[in-house]
């Protein structure tokens with residue numbers, strides 16, 4: 124896959140390309156273990172955020188985790204940059220969208236069209252490894268959450284990385300706050316020091332605790348014969364559940380944090396003009412121009428900034444708040460090396 128050119132995003136963020144040459148649905152085809160682990164983890168942890176009136180799934184992709192929405196929130200905003208993922212999400216989540224409970228928004232997670240504390244709770248799953256500027260994106264997402272959120276952190280110092288580092292004599296890079304970058308320069312893949320991410324959250328006004336170590340035996344089922352996988356499955360699945368607790372902060376490659384705002388905030392909802400379509404009223408009150416943060420005027424077909432005049436059109440089932448003027452989504456991004 125060839126990379127395309129520099130990103131559309133305004134503030135220098137490179138955005139990974141889920142639009143060309145990478146089929147994220149197919150990626151999940153033979154990953155029963157990871158699917159099982161994540162579904163179970165989300166069922167266990169999301170209720171700890173408390174039931175939300177408004178909830179955001181940041182980098183929600185094609186809505187893979189949409190089955191959890193009804194249990195956690197009345198209204199959900201799925202934010203993603205990829206047109207392809209959003210188009211699939213529009214099909215997959217059609218019932219929720221048609222009933223006005225689910226809204227799809229195309230935007231950079233580093234420049235969101237949401238007001239401060241727009242949502243009560245949120246999650247970000249399998250996304251941070253794409254963040255070229257993780258601090259900026261965490262700060263921006265945090266700005267829009269009034270209460271708690273669940274954050275899946277890909278760590279650099281998990282057990283397997285330590286074993287590999289010991290074998291290759293490269294343990295040094297697993298220490299310290301700098302992320303480790305793998306993949307190529309065109310498709311970088313970041314892993315982080317957990318403490319560094321927690322410090323970022325602290326600077327954004329959130330305390331955090333490690334809720335689970337997840338995917339502790341990642342890809343164990345990919346290299347063994349099928350018969351053996353079936354036989355070992357009950358054992359590995361129970362070991363996964365045990366290490367979710369015992370391995371917090373150090374074992375698995377994905378560490379799930381629950382971050383809680385130190386000072387709970389109430390959103391200052393915007394005044395939506397009288398002409399706002401009724402089904403968009405509540406969304407309109409929670410959104411703003413991602414460029415200048417001014418109020419928006421919503422119609423059935425677009426949202427328009429009342430200050431800078433930018434237009435954000437409705438496309439196939441989603442609202443397009445991407446700021447890469449003059450570029451197509453795939454021109455605006457780089458391509459993923461892993462999901």
Ligand SMILES: C[S@@+](CC[C@H](N)C(=O)[O-])C[C@H]1O[C@@H](n2cnc3c(N)ncnc32)[C@H](O)[C@@H]1O
Pocket residue numbers: 136137138139140141147181182183184185187188202203204205208230231232233247248249250253254461462
């Ligand atoms: C591995 S997928 C995860 C999707 C979903 N959370 C899941 O667990 O299946 C990563 C998603 O993050 C999105 N993404 C990456 N960087 C982004 C950014 N800066 N702004 C918005 N979306 C982004 C990609 O388009 C992609 O859909």
